[in-house]
Amino acid sequence: MTLCEKLMSKQEAISVVGLGYVGMPIAHAFAKKGINVIGFDLNKEKVELYKSGIDVTREIGDVEIAKTSVVFTSNENDLKKAKFYIVAVPTPVNMDHTPDLTPIVEASEIIGRNIVCGSIVVYESTVYPGCTEDVCIPILEKQSGLKCGVDFRVGYSPERINPGDKVHRLENIHKIVSGMDEESLKEIKSVYDLIIKVGTHPVSNIRTAEAIKVVENSQRDINIAFMNELAMVFDRMNIDTNEVVDGMNTKWNALGFRPGLVGGHCIGVDPYYFTYQAEKLGYHSQIILNGRIINDSMGAYVANVAIKKMVEAGQAPKRSKVVILGLTFKENCPDTRNSKVGDVIKQLNTYGINPVVVDPWASKKDAIKEYGVVLTDIDDVTNADCVIIAVAHNVFKALSLDNIKRLFKDGPDDKKVIIDVKGLYEIEELKNSNMIWWRL
Known part of the structure; x- marks a missing residue:
């Protein structure tokens, strides 16, 4: 009987180490297939929130988290019950x-301290x-005392989840799979095929799978950088x-990229992983x-x-x-890690400006911890001189320019500044508002 068959018959379990925007959807997906799943995270507070039915990632939803069969734990000894990590x-x-x-x-x-033979x-x-x-x-x-290829096997399957995207989900994104040998690849593929509808x-080999991940995000990063450079010139x-x-974009082969703030823990990070290894091998990235x-x-x-616009x-x-x-x-998306809005705040600070920041999606705790920012409710915002729309949350996209004007102090419109980073408003709308405006 294969490991996949044992998982399906509940003779063995899967463990997911790391219950963030990637791990939680995977754990949930396998659990929905009736497989025993152990969800492990070192963050005890996060684990307790999951246990109480609260989805801290907001990817799955509280209702689904409350009824999932995933066994949440921060006790690493529970990982001994798993065979597929x-x-x-x-x-x-x-x-x-x-x-x-x-x-x-x-x-x-x-994992090394808790892995068992045959995993x-x-x-x-x-x-x-190569990592x-x-x-x-x-x-x-070293940690297990076991031999890879003899006592256990290893594979790599890069995550492709797009946080906040309700269209491109785990189950309908083709998943890259690799293994250290043919036997490993066959087993890993059969396990992931249980939850990936599109296949x-x-x-x-593993190195190819690792390269696919960093290159697909590096490609996207370069395309956006091109648009950002154009935006600065066009300005x-x-x-x-x-x-x-x-x-x-009216041409059939246009790529559709737009300028913007590129942060997060994929596009804003992955290129550095690629160039780091390239430089170790003696090649310095040109692009x-x-x-x-x-x-x-x-x-x-x-x-x-x-x-400049305020002046x-x-x-x-x-x-x-x-x-x-x-x-x-x-x-x-509630993820504030590596947000480039932080760079906007930091630069404004150099001018002696401490901006008021509004974000109903962000955690107040994370905002203080990562950026030293105390979030404000939009209903409490008054007397603004300049409004910067930095993130296109649906709640912000629903705001008309008249709604935005209510955030400003009383006075002539031509003394009010709106910076539309995401291009939410049409040029004619902005012109007709009589405000001083700019969009990226």
Whole structure:
């Protein structure tokens, strides 16, 4: 009987290590198939919230979390009950943009202390090509005393979940799968095929699977960087970038990318994992790093534009009240990690401005911890001089320009500044508002 068959017959269990935006949907999906699932996370507070039926990721929903059969735990000894391990911990970067492998190293150590013979360990965390075999496997062997390829096997299946996306979900995104050998690949593929409706895509080896993940996000990062560079040039030419993109997208082969703040723990991080390994092999990136430099600079650029527009409106920026709508790294998602809105705030701080920040999706605790920002309810916002729409949450998209005007202090419209980073409003709307405006 294969391991997949044992999982289906409840003779064995799956464990998911890391219950964030990636791990939680995977654990939930396997549990819905009737498989015994152990959901492990070091964050005891998060585990207790899941146990009480609260979805901290807001990806699955409280109702589904409350009725799921996933066994939530922060006790690593419970991992001994599993035979198929999925690692879905974050892989951030250090201040110098080198990979911070601490979470994946710790996860490997934990699994290594609890793994049993006959197990399969599959990594989903984004890493550079070679990391699974060069870093993770030695840790598993050292901690367990077992031999990889003899006592246990390893594979890699990069996560492709898009947080906040209600269309492209885990089950309808093709999943890349790989294994250390043919036997491992066959078993890993059969397990993931249980939950991936559109099917899995096997590749020849682990390094190829690792490369697919970092390259697909690096490609997206470069395309957005190109649009951001165009936006900065078009701004000097007094040309609206969104209007250019709208026209360009009428052609069949247009890619549809738009300028914006590129953060989060995928597009804003993965390129650094790729270039790190490339540089170790003696190749210095000519395109990827320059794309990152452009995208990393956009937060400061937006803040500087806001200052210029406030001056144009006759304001004294240091004495102006700036309101930012949005803090998370993307729309309709509670994740604030590596949000480039933080760069907007930091740049405004250099001018002596401490903006008021509104975000109904973000955690107040995370906002204080990560950015030193106390979130404000939009109903409590008054007397603004400048409003920066930084994130296109649906709740913000529903606001008309008249709604936005209510946030400002009383006075002539031509003294009010609106910075529409996401291009939520049409040019004619903005012109007719009589406000001083700019959109990326």
